[in-house]
Amino acid sequence: MAKKIKVLVWNEFRHEKYEESAKNMYPKGIHGTIRDFLSNETDFEVRTATLDDPQQGISEELLKDIDVLIYWGHNYHDEVRDEAVEIISKRIIHDGMGFIPLHSSHESKIFRKLMGTTCLLKWREANEKERLWLIEPGHPIANGIPEYIEIEHEETYGERFDIPTPDTLLFISWFDGGEVFRSGCCYIRGMGKIFYFRPGHEICGAYYIPEIQQVIKNAVRWAAPSNGPIPILGKARPFPRT
Amino acid sequence: MAKKIKVLVWNEFRHEKYEESAKNMYPKGIHGTIRDFLSNETDFEVRTATLDDPQQGISEELLKDIDVLIYWGHNYHDEVRDEAVEIISKRIIHDGMGFIPLHSSHESKIFRKLMGTTCLLKWREANEKERLWLIEPGHPIANGIPEYIEIEHEETYGERFDIPTPDTLLFISWFDGGEVFRSGCCYIRGMGKIFYFRPGHEICGAYYIPEIQQVIKNAVRWAAPSNGPIPILGKARPFPRT
């Protein structure tokens, strides 16, 4: 039997505790909603953690047993302790843990550290229509996805998105108000795979849309560790001459 | 004194001869309009050629003296003789001639040959608004370009655009009718640089817009040959052991 992919869904979980509109939209928290739809898959084993958990829900102990980390943060990026950022970064770069930052996590400490740029962008909260166009239909994350995904109401993000060129650009969003955005971005960093995925404002309902759920499921499978060799770095002897 | 960049603007030149609306928009032909604005640059030396010229305006003799080829074709791609396609391809791949296919040239024989894919896309003629968002403001082709360029009325192109992932993606277009499109795509192929640039429907006036002109001028300078070494290919002797 194939080994299950161990997923941790980490959520800031403040909006859904303290703001009526977010609480109404995601009564179980965003992490709870994501956990629920992932748990239907027989090849996943899913846990959740939040910012207000002990150790902010992030420790070496916990992460060493995680294959893929899904991450949602927004207003409290600065509260995340630097040690947690180091732990996550090391798990990705050294050990190949997959990392799926969602939506406003573009501005999280960990994503900015991994990218090396500001990761800033244009934005507004105007309940605009978003249409995510699939750019690489041959990619594993395109499995079962239609040509485009529509979200009736979403927060708007717009270019320039200050990120490194993605290794693969999967989705480009069209917004009613006139912007475009690189909404699905694949990277390899060290041993780890990263997939930034844009949708998911806390008072809109993107994570209830089956196609959005399918993208995240596909991304988990794509981002799971590949079982390649840990590179031996540092001082090295020459090979014998033949 | 620096050597001038020798530019050939090649145009199918049928719409502007035989169709009233295109003739009115581009009385000198699209090639004439492009030649005019390029000729203002002191570092360019510009010529034009068209499909109905002797040898369809494309011969080894002519191209061996050209640094950058700008190319506009649409309804008569199939008329272009295969020999001409070979001549252009060889000049790009072997000799490093720059190549700037415009608009409907996405479906030209030469572009499809260079890309290896169908280069098909979605399209409609609906006079929609196009907004080209600049994705890489640090790239040489971004010189003097604003954050976005608006074209009031244009033919619409939409993804999926069946091309290889660009080496650099410079522009993404937003269209009024709901599509997005990768409108500025840089490639290196062999010794040559290629820049596909989307705008330029024959009855809209994109080539009169100063920012569009600036993109094309920048692209000519970027695509000019780099004077690197011609690789020696084929059978090779080993290096002596030390």
Added chain:
Amino acid sequence: MAKKIKVLVWNEFRHEKYEESAKNMYPKGIHGTIRDFLSNETDFEVRTATLDDPQQGISEELLKDIDVLIYWGHNYHDEVRDEAVEIISKRIIHDGMGFIPLHSSHESKIFRKLMGTTCLLKWREANEKERLWLIEPGHPIANGIPEYIEIEHEETYGERFDIPTPDTLLFISWFDGGEVFRSGCCYIRGMGKIFYFRPGHEICGAYYIPEIQQVIKNAVRWAAPSNGPIPILGKARPFPRT
């Protein structure tokens, strides 16, 4: 139960019929050897075909039932009929069939067509040592692969290799005689995934090396179709305004 990946191993199969040294090295033909080690995998269903088969072993009928095509050709590329090249290309670009050209297939009609460049390189037959360094240990094709793979005696290939920049560069080879070579190159073209893999001279024994076999097994799984949407290309209506 998961669907099996249907693999076709196509081989020119002339060296191993008519040349003693190749026949001794691969008595079942290169295709037979590859089939044998792939057939140990329970998720593969493997067939073979060769140039001297009816229809050169390539027809629409046959390929429409194939998920991944492994391809070895060398001295008789020109004999492959253009129709066969079209059939393979269409299956890759339109339908997402995976394609794994091996060794001297770099110069095959089909690979050159897909790449758009000459695909030429430096080479010599000098029984040199090759050491393939793994560049992206986080990639799925790195599964179970060591840091480097050594081949005691191989034909030498050297840069410049006239190909488009790979979407992902997986292996770089070091050769005893002083060259380097991009030996493992991933591309997406249309709906299909392509993995060029260098080793496999007909009189050396690369395909008997377990790590080389493992790379090819990994590549088959990586290149299998992703079940993304077939893009709808051509004339398209605008979306209704909201």
Added chain:
Amino acid sequence: MAKKIKVLVWNEFRHEKYEESAKNMYPKGIHGTIRDFLSNETDFEVRTATLDDPQQGISEELLKDIDVLIYWGHNYHDEVRDEAVEIISKRIIHDGMGFIPLHSSHESKIFRKLMGTTCLLKWREANEKERLWLIEPGHPIANGIPEYIEIEHEETYGERFDIPTPDTLLFISWFDGGEVFRSGCCYIRGMGKIFYFRPGHEICGAYYIPEIQQVIKNAVRWAAPSNGPIPILGKARPFPRT
């Protein structure tokens, strides 16, 4: 008259002060040697700075007048104050200053910050032969460069080099002792262009080799700011509907 490119050559400058072998090789310091050969170019205006200068030779005041920063560091990366790293990073990302880290600068704070990975590698000091193969002869940095550059004695670096996939891979090194290395790596980060170039051990003489000098000159021109638009990031209003 075209504006000159303002170059700052920054050097740790400890080896050449305190170690006999490095002092003998570079009596003016590595920065002095690089300054000398760059100063022959009429389009460059060159300054130098070192770690033991006031403010470690790096301040906002100084950098705001610099177009391209060449950087050599090795044993004292940790001494570079975090404020200096922030200043350099901001000038690159926000303002488009070019950045050319050389040799052991792969492990500098600033390069690691920009890359987001460990940037570690294999190495040894064994006076081996290095042969840098040019992989993209059509790139501007290939101007006037031969197919390969040989360095008789150099420190050896080997893969795995833990960096993000370069936007363009220009050079791959072959080393006598059996390793390969991605020796010339182009990146765009924010508004800025980055070119990592491998050669330059403090007791070998790489910076006296004309072809190595030519690569650095080309890289300065390539990395100079492109005069694109500073993106407007943050809250944005929708465009008016038409």
